[in-house]
Amino acid sequence: MNAETLERIKEECRKLPAEISYIVGFVRKQSEPREVVAVLKPDEVDKLSFSPLSFNNPARTVMELAKDNKVAVIAKGCDARALKQLEKEEKIERENLYIIGISCPGVIDYRKFRNTVKFRLAEIDSVELIGDEVVVKAGGEEQRIPFSEVIFENCLYCEQPTPKDYDVLIGEPREGKVDFSDIEEFEKLSAEERWSYWMDVFSKCIRCHACRQVCPMCYCNECLVDPSNLAVSPMTPAEEKAAYPRVLGRTVNAADNLIYHIVRVMHHAGRCAGCGECERACPMELPLRKLERKLEKVVYEVFNYSPDEEIPFLSKLDILPEG
């Protein structure tokens, strides 16, 4: 995740097969040190950028784009996992993809980074990961931050730092691990403690649906939690609108928010790529991955299923426990 990685990415992008019409990669934001997902033409390779602050997941963008184009994508381990999942669900075709895989040591939590860095964000020239240190350079000055201080917490439990499926791989392959120690720790609390913890968490939720919006797995055109999917015209009387079927209450209180999050998470059983976009997108900084990881744990332990298997979790029926 340093200048060398970026050079390798650019080098690989210059010698892409001719039929590729777009590159989905990371481009640095103006006035901020982080990168955002961008769609580039193959002749715009020089705009590309990459750093430990390239934390976004390009899978959703690729899904929209790869329907009738051939697309090259720069993917970290979790991004490739999301792409694989979309491929399993027949949302994209592998032939349309050219995956430039990156062996990822973890990304930086931007919120922690903003609080730790001593420069103004607009002044920062480069952020690099060298060894165990994040090196921030701004106007000739340099700040070194230990990576463990700013790492995105989700990356500590990464299952797949290196893509399993790629056309070219940049960096040495890394070993992932299946580690649910944080969830096991939480499960030791009593039911009342857990309930008050989640009520406290979800009383902050403003139900902005950002977690759903960024999730690479939440691609349904019609979502269960949307207020109403039935047509409303100016002539629709209020009583009729009020009687429209809905799963969730209109109120934004802790119990309704809990239901929203349980329903959202249920839909990701055996599919979640573990990129942590939900947590990054959350404006209230809620620990959404905890609920998601609990479900991953159930899928692993009760169903003995790994999301990397070829058959989707939903269609696999011989994994049910006895009884």
Add this chain to the structure above:
Amino acid sequence: MEDFEPKIITFACNWCSYAGADLAGTSRLKYPPNVKIIRVMCSGMVNPAWVLRAFRQGADGVVIAGCHPGDCHYTVGNYYAKKRYILLKELLKFVGFDDERFKLLWASASEGKLFAEEMTAFTEKIREMGRQEKLRRKIE
């Protein structure tokens, strides 16, 4: 709280459990009137959101009743039901909700007796547990 009557919502599949409940009725077996049955075409169509909504609307217990594994009218519907049931139950437990209030029951069309017995036992259990206060909609 003295005369607490639990409210139990049962999603019963059209082909087995609903017929089983019907058999319990026609053979004059008694089971508590606290059990409100909602007929669905298959236990596999029960959306987890409905279960949560039932709790939200004040149900003290929710039962999903379907055909025995292998007997589903739609071949595999009850396997989906079981998969969802396990996931939802584990999540409810994780957030600290009493997951005992949520139950899956396999009852075939000929098991009217079993249906009545299970429902009586479940109602008694919920009666002991008391009102479901955690998800119930309150006037705020």
